[in-house]
Structure formats: C-alpha cells, structure tokens
Amino acid sequence: MIERERKVRTQHVALPRPARAPRRRPRRMTAPARPRLLGEVRRAKILAWLREEGSARVRALADAFAVSEVTVRQDLEKLEAEGHIVREHGGAFLKSVPQQVRALALQHHENMDEKRRIGRAAAALVGDGETIILDSGSTTTEVAAALIGRRDMTVVTNALNIALMLGAEPGFEVHMPGGHFKAPTLSLSGDRSADYFRGLFAKTLFLATAAIDVEAGLTYPALSDIAVKRAMIAAADRVCLVADASKIALRSFTALGGLDLVHMLITDDRIRDADRAAIEAAGVEVIVA
Amino acid sequence: MIERERKVRTQHVALPRPARAPRRRPRRMTAPARPRLLGEVRRAKILAWLREEGSARVRALADAFAVSEVTVRQDLEKLEAEGHIVREHGGAFLKSVPQQVRALALQHHENMDEKRRIGRAAAALVGDGETIILDSGSTTTEVAAALIGRRDMTVVTNALNIALMLGAEPGFEVHMPGGHFKAPTLSLSGDRSADYFRGLFAKTLFLATAAIDVEAGLTYPALSDIAVKRAMIAAADRVCLVADASKIALRSFTALGGLDLVHMLITDDRIRDADRAAIEAAGVEVIVA
DNA sequence: AAGCAAAATCGAAAATAATCGAAATTGCGA
DNA sequence: TCGCAATTTCGATTATTTTCGATTTTGCTT
Structure with a gap:
C-alpha cells in the first residue's frame, strides 16, 4: 500500500495512469478546432453517468476519472451552464422533473x-x-x-x-x-x-x-x-x-x-x-x- | 433512557479490499458503508417512500438514510415548503394529487x-x-x-x-x-x-x-x-x-x-x-x- | 378531565464537509 | 525552448449536518 503522504512532491510519477497511451499522435497539417477534447470526453462520460445513476458525488467522480475534485467541479459547472444538470453541495443531479411526473x-x-x-x-x-x-x-x-x-x-x-x-x-x-x-x-x-x-x-x-x-x-x-x-x-x-x-x-x-x-x-x-x-x-x- | 449506539466512529481503519486507485484520499478515517446521499436525492427518495407507503415517521427515515433526525426534519420542512407533503408530529404524509400538481x-x-x-x-x-x-x-x-x-x-x-x-x-x-x-x-x-x-x-x-x-x-x-x-x-x-x-x-x-x-x-x-x-x-x- | 412521562420538535452553536479564488504546476504542441 | 490552457494546490469561505438543551406535543393513567 502506498503511503499517502501529502508533502512528497514527485509523487505523481508513481501514479497509475490508465487512460493515456504512450503512442505518439500523427502530426496534423490542420490544427483541430479544439486542441484538447479529453475534457469534453470526460464531461460526456459524466453526463452519461448522471443519466444512468441520476446523481453523482464530486468525490466519486474524481476517483472514477482520476482527476482532482476541483476539475470535476469545473466540469459540473460547465454542464450546469449548458442546462443539463443541477449542481448541489456534494455533487450534481439531473433535473428529475421526469421522476416526479x-x-x-x-x-x-x-x-x-x-x-x-x-x-x-x-x-x-x-x-x-x-x-x-x-x-x-x-x-x-x-x-x-x-x-x-x-x-x-x-x-x-x-x-x-x-x-x-x-x-x-x-x-x-x-x-x-x-x-x-x-x-x-x-x-x-x-x-x-x-x-x-x-x-x-x-x-x-x-x-x-x-x-x-x-x-x-x-x-x-x-x-x-x-x-x-x-x-x-x-x-x-x-x-x-x-x-x-x-x-x-x-x-x-x-x-x-x-x-x-x-x-x-x-x-x-x-x-x-x-x-x-x-x-x-x-x-x-x-x-x- | 435507552442509550443508542450512535457514537461509534472509528471502526476498522484498513479495509480488506485493495483500493483500485491509490491516488489520494486525504484523511478519511470513517468510511461510511455507503457514501452519503446528495441532499436533493435524499429528498426525492423520501418523496418516493411517501408515494409508496403514504406516510413516514421521522425516526424510520433517519434510520433508513443514515442521517440524524434533525436532518430528516429539515428535509420534510423543505418538501412541505415546496408543497409536496403535509407534516405532522411524528412524520409526514402526502398531499392530495390536486395539491401536488x-x-x-x-x-x-x-x-x-x-x-x-x-x-x-x-x-x-x-x-x-x-x-x-x-x-x-x-x-x-x-x-x-x-x-x-x-x-x-x-x-x-x-x-x-x-x-x-x-x-x-x-x-x-x-x-x-x-x-x-x-x-x-x-x-x-x-x-x-x-x-x-x-x-x-x-x-x-x-x-x-x-x-x-x-x-x-x-x-x-x-x-x-x-x-x-x-x-x-x-x-x-x-x-x-x-x-x-x-x-x-x-x-x-x-x-x-x-x-x-x-x-x-x-x-x-x-x-x-x-x-x-x-x-x-x-x-x-x-x-x- | 387532569396530570405525568416519554417522545418529538425547535433554536442555535459546534463540527464536518464541500466550495471558491487565485496562484502554481503540468502536459502538449509549435 | 516557449506558451497556452487545463489541471492541481492551498488557504479562506460557505454550506450542510449534527449535538445539545429547552420546549412542546402525545399518549396513558388516574
């Protein structure tokens, strides 16, 4: 078990990074409109999670996607601005008018x-x-x-x-x-x-x-x-x-x-x-x- | 007065299950069996309970959702303010359909x-x-x-x-x-x-x-x-x-x-x-x- | 009815958890 | 190497839940 020591600075090198493949991306002549779509992908997955579960807790999402809770919060903030979800203290949920109706x-x-x-x-x-x-x-x-x-x-x-x-x-x-x-x-x-x-x-x-x-x-x-x-x-x-x-x-x-x-x-x-x-x-x- | 075992706080520290992502979990000694529900979700579930049973007692709800009775009361207060339920001494019950609408x-x-x-x-x-x-x-x-x-x-x-x-x-x-x-x-x-x-x-x-x-x-x-x-x-x-x-x-x-x-x-x-x-x-x- | 004890509620402070703001760090492409 | 933007860190702030004592209500007995 890895000791969770907060002051160690070079801790991140030992972290498991399941998502990223070491393969190099082929160079493009035309720069894509969105240089990073990783964030978008994550947001889409968060939305999918919410549609499945109905709600999600910030910490659970942070664990699941291996990002910090702040990042999750920013994602949720964005999703909320797009009108997809409602944010609440511990996380977010879908506007469940449907359930009620x-x-x-x-x-x-x-x-x-x-x-x-x-x-x-x-x-x-x-x-x-x-x-x-x-x-x-x-x-x-x-x-x-x-x-x-x-x-x-x-x-x-x-x-x-x-x-x-x-x-x-x-x-x-x-x-x-x-x-x-x-x-x-x-x-x-x-x-x-x-x-x-x-x-x-x-x-x-x-x-x-x-x-x-x-x-x-x-x-x-x-x-x-x-x-x-x-x-x-x-x-x-x-x-x-x-x-x-x-x-x-x-x-x-x-x-x-x-x-x-x-x-x-x-x-x-x-x-x-x-x-x-x-x-x-x-x-x-x-x-x- | 019956002393209920409410104050058991620090139980086993080391869970038998190895954590999949040992990323960072800053000082969480008390790991609840189930992560606490989002407030809004809990209220929705209380409402669902009421639709199923017709009524509910504060004590039963507090036990079911593993929160204090005060929290349940606050939830009921909110639901009442939104016009969904009627509150009475030991708990709450559902309003009639026209009232809900x-x-x-x-x-x-x-x-x-x-x-x-x-x-x-x-x-x-x-x-x-x-x-x-x-x-x-x-x-x-x-x-x-x-x-x-x-x-x-x-x-x-x-x-x-x-x-x-x-x-x-x-x-x-x-x-x-x-x-x-x-x-x-x-x-x-x-x-x-x-x-x-x-x-x-x-x-x-x-x-x-x-x-x-x-x-x-x-x-x-x-x-x-x-x-x-x-x-x-x-x-x-x-x-x-x-x-x-x-x-x-x-x-x-x-x-x-x-x-x-x-x-x-x-x-x-x-x-x-x-x-x-x-x-x-x-x-x-x-x-x- | 009247009285009494148990149970439930209320108010407010204390404890806990989550969020925000802003600076620092990292990853990635030019 | 630089620069940009996404991400993380950290302290301060804010929201939520719990604790605790005082008060009210309920249910039961006389």
Whole structure:
C-alpha cells in the first residue's frame, strides 16, 4: 500500500495512469478546432453517468476519472451552464422533473419492467434531430423517458405527463394537439385534437393500444380516442405499436383498424410464438425487447 | 433512557479490499458503508417512500438514510415548503394529487398569500355551470384552486398544471388548445393555440399578465403568448385581469394592448391609490382582494 | 378531565464537509 | 525552448449536518 503522504512532491510519477497511451499522435497539417477534447470526453462520460445513476458525488467522480475534485467541479459547472444538470453541495443531479411526473400517472403500474425495456427498444429506433409523435399511455411514457438525453428532438404528444417530462429537457421541442382532457390517461382527445395533426408530418409514431388481435386489429375502450389516433397515423411515415405482451390476443370495445395500419410492434418476450407468427404474417415486423 | 449506539466512529481503519486507485484520499478515517446521499436525492427518495407507503415517521427515515433526525426534519420542512407533503408530529404524509400538481408551477413562489386571496375573489365571480377560460400563470393557478368544489364547470386553459388540477375533479370538463409547450410557465402557445379559440365562447376569461401600465397597457416578456391571449380575449364575454399589486406600473417586453381590453382587475391591497385611480379612469373596475 | 412521562420538535452553536479564488504546476504542441 | 490552457494546490469561505438543551406535543393513567 502506498503511503499517502501529502508533502512528497514527485509523487505523481508513481501514479497509475490508465487512460493515456504512450503512442505518439500523427502530426496534423490542420490544427483541430479544439486542441484538447479529453475534457469534453470526460464531461460526456459524466453526463452519461448522471443519466444512468441520476446523481453523482464530486468525490466519486474524481476517483472514477482520476482527476482532482476541483476539475470535476469545473466540469459540473460547465454542464450546469449548458442546462443539463443541477449542481448541489456534494455533487450534481439531473433535473428529475421526469421522476416526479412519472408518478403522476396513477394507474397501470403493472408490467413496468417490461414496459421499460420496450421503451428503451423503441427509443433506439429514433435518431437525433427527428420529429416523432407519442401517443398517451404508460408504455409510451417509458418511451419518452428513454428518449431523455437526445438532442434536437421535436415531439408531438397528446399526453400531458409526457409533455411535462420532455418539455423541461434541453434539446426538446414539445407540441400538443388541443382537445378534451381526460384524467385517467392524462391525455387530450376529440375532434379538435385530430384537426391539429392536419398538415403535420412526423417520421415515427409510437402508438399505444389496449388490445391487439389479428382478426379484430387494434381495439380501444373509448370511442373518443379513435379520431386522434387515426390522425396521428395519417401524419406519420412509420407507425410503431408499443404494447407489452399481456395485451396480445385481446379485444377491447371499439376498433381502430386492422394490423395493416402499423409497420412494427415492440413487445416483450412473453409473447407466444403462435401470436408472433400470426402478427408477422399480417405484415408487421415484431421486435422483442 | 435507552442509550443508542450512535457514537461509534472509528471502526476498522484498513479495509480488506485493495483500493483500485491509490491516488489520494486525504484523511478519511470513517468510511461510511455507503457514501452519503446528495441532499436533493435524499429528498426525492423520501418523496418516493411517501408515494409508496403514504406516510413516514421521522425516526424510520433517519434510520433508513443514515442521517440524524434533525436532518430528516429539515428535509420534510423543505418538501412541505415546496408543497409536496403535509407534516405532522411524528412524520409526514402526502398531499392530495390536486395539491401536488399545484406545486408543479415551478417559479414565482412570491406573493403567494396575495395570489391566494386574489384567486378566491376571482372564483367568487364565477357561478356553477359556467364556461370560463383560464390563462396560464401562478395567479390563475390559484383561481383554479379556488374553483375546486364547483359543479358542472367547463374550463378552457392553456396551462398544463391547471388542466391536471381541475381535470381530476368531478364536475369539471377541461379543454386545452393545442400549441407549443413552454416549460417555464407549463403553458401552450403559438398560432395553433390561437386557432383553437375560433368559434369558442366563454363567459369569463381570467387573464394573467407580467406588467400593467396605464400608458403601455398589458405587456409580456414573450411574443409568442400574445396571439393566444388575443384569441382568448376574443372568445370571452368578460375579461378579468388577475395580477398582484407588484405588477402594477411596470412594463415588460411586448404589448398586448391597452387597458380597454379588460373589464376588471382583481389585485391585492398593496395597490397604490394613484394607480388605482388611473386604472379606474381607464374604465376598468378594480377589485381589491 | 387532569396530570405525568416519554417522545418529538425547535433554536442555535459546534463540527464536518464541500466550495471558491487565485496562484502554481503540468502536459502538449509549435 | 516557449506558451497556452487545463489541471492541481492551498488557504479562506460557505454550506450542510449534527449535538445539545429547552420546549412542546402525545399518549396513558388516574
């Protein structure tokens, strides 16, 4: 064990330096705009850590990246200035409006683990800078949560909780259709909602559903949602259904339409082989998260 | 009196696990099993605990997070000040959902007492069964809070927090215009918001403002709100401005129009006599809450 | 009800930990 | 070698948490 003596001046020569390779960098004719990007890399990693953990302590970060706590503090200061994080005495954390808002959606706390996986898989289909439409629902809320950290996204959603979650994030533009507010789903619906989507185009729609059935197609408990969902489908290039496996081979009250309306389904691994085969036979790409 | 073992400070100095980075760890004899949580994170976890259990005792929280009971109390005090919980002798419990949503309106926790009085006075102008329009803002949020308990109300609002508050109440129909979501005010704005009000009529509009001035009229910090507010005004029979006295005789960035747009102003008793006289001379009925 | 003891809270000083400012040091490229 | 900018060091400052005694509340017994 190395004795931690503070007065030794030449201590640094013995320090382990895992990051730096002794290889010489080839000389460049054009000087790069940023001579040092090591700092940027570290900051990006700190941000990644924060997105994973939610918060970080200055000392832990200093240890992890083998830099002084002062440097970490400067990094955090920069990240804070960019609006990504909030700094506090012992470290920093992400603005967790999302956490708070996620708890707002009262019902449907079942299958959360599957829904989270589906959300991550769905988010992987979206690239930075795209425009997407997010339906309301607990699964689509998880899609929204998984999108946090993206840049230059434009999101259109009829779900108030999703708007609140993403609207506070830097790099997100959030738009909502108007309509009649329904408390159980925290969503807007009605004819006026549908009108909003006229003349609007998005790359991908993540659609929620109450029940999927090969014969009945997509069915919903309430009539009023149907118009909005039709309008959303019409406005999107690609329709991606997100639904956990418990909804497959069920029927609800009113039908939106057949499976030919959607291009892909993201679900979890509890889907039965027979169902999967039938859905794929209907021309829908099935992704198991 | 039971002596609890709290003062055990110096236990084993040498941990069996060899430290990966022997960089520098200046005198830390007492290594807590888990690094202490960030204050904000701890408060978030307390909130999560409360959402799970419904209530919590100070002693249990102190044990769970390995902090003193005083610290827990301070945390609870903070959470109470933010409007999330209600504190009582042995611990704390969660507020009702509408009350929590009220706390969502992030900024402007100033002059809350005046705003609450203004809200109550404004609500007194509204009868059961009427249709009203509620602008976004902290004062209009108080109007909404004061309306809770009414029957057969129809409310049109561009404020997400108001929609969430009232939408869950029985006896309330809530509609929202579409538009671009702005996080600081939790509101929707833009041209599409304005379009929504076309062909819509309401008895009373409760309008918020950033600044009132007899000469400059009503002024706002952002241009994008103006269109929505104009449309709201056009859709309402009676326009009722709600603003605490600190906003009187100020000017903001862009003008909506003169005081002739509004029929009444509800404010608090800090309004100066001269201002009141000037506003009344402009044809606006002034109500002091 | 009234009284009493245990438990919980409050206020403020003390202890601990983290931050800030500014000078000194280092790494890297010209 | 120099220069620049990122990083570190160190003392002073600031924020947070704990300690401790006084006070209030609660729960129980009479």
